[in-house]
Amino acid sequence: MTRVYSQSQGKFIETGSAPTAQPIQNNVMAAQAGVDPNESLKTLFAGLIMSNPKQYSALNAVFEKLKKPEKTAAEIESEKKKQDSERIVTQLEDFYLNNKLYYGNNIKGFYGDALAPKVDPNSPASKYKALLESVRPYLAKAAGDSGNLAFQEQLQASKPFPTTRFNKKSAEDSFKEIRKKMGLPERNYETSSDSNRSLDSIGDKYGL
Numbered sequence: 001m002t003r004v005y006s007q008s009q010g011k012f013i014e015t016g017s018a019p020t021a022q023p024i025q026n027n028v029m030a031a032q033a034g035v036d037p038n039e040s041l042k043t044l045f046a047g048l049i050m051s052n053p054k055q056y057s058a059l060n061a062v063f064e065k066l067k068k069p070e071k072t073a074a075e076i077e078s079e080k081k082k083q084d085s086e087r088i089v090t091q092l093e094d095f096y097l098n099n100k101l102y103y104g105n106n107i108k109g110f111y112g113d114a115l116a117p118k119v120d121p122n123s124p125a126s127k128y129k130a131l132l133e134s135v136r137p138y139l140a141k142a143a144g145d146s147g148n149l150a151f152q153e154q155l156q157a158s159k160p161f162p163t164t165r166f167n168k169k170s171a172e173d174s175f176k177e178i179r180k181k182m183g184l185p186e187r188n189y190e191t192s193s194d195s196n197r198s199l200d201s202i203g204d205k206y207g208l
Contacts, residue, residue: 085142086184088135092161093175095131097189099124102168112164125164132161143182 071079096102101124103109112125120126140155154160160178162171172189179186 081142082183085139085182088139089175089178089182089184090187092128092132092135093187093189095124096128096162096171096175097168099128101125101128101164102162102166102171103164104167105165109163109165116164129163136161139182 101112103112112123113129116123116125117129121130136155140152143155144152160174160181162174166174175189176186178184
């Protein structure tokens with residue numbers, strides 16, 4: 001409501017109508033612009049209360065219903081762990097697929113999986129396996145923290161991850177299944193690129 005002086009009536013009168021959809025629209029627009037919706041609502045309702053002090057209780061009740069609930073510390077930590085898991089899995093995928101480590105179930109695949117780490121530790125296959133062993137405990141713990149104990153046991157045994165014995169399709173299917181069980185978004189491997197995706201970048205980011 002807005003209070004204005006009416007000369008014809010010789011008194012202040014209220015004009016306009018109580019805000020209904022506009023605060024919600026402002027809230028959505030602020031969220032899309034990257035602004036804290038709660039701050040936008042606070043500013044809006046502060047102005048309304050200043051011009052309508054008698055309506056404080058009613059306006060404050062509306063504000064409490066419209067404001068976005070604050071995230072708990074546990075929710076913030078859970079989101080952070082999920083983001084970290086997403087980055088690790090993505091970089092594992094990129095390193096494996098960009099180096100075309102899907103040799104298949106043949107002599108080359110057997111060599112890359114079983115012998116390369118001992119014979120040639122600097123080969124892409126060896127580096128992938130070493131990297132996998134380094135990040136596996138973190139991913140297993142993340143799965144356990146989210147309550148997926150069965151998948152946690154699989155991760156601890158390295159079972160879900162593709163090896164050099166996989167072909168391209170089975171490797172991609174394996175990564176997709178890992179993403180699904182960890183609650184991560186599905187990825188289109190046909191559009192993946194290797195920009196800034198190296199073993200060194202992974203190690204630097206996670207202190208490996």
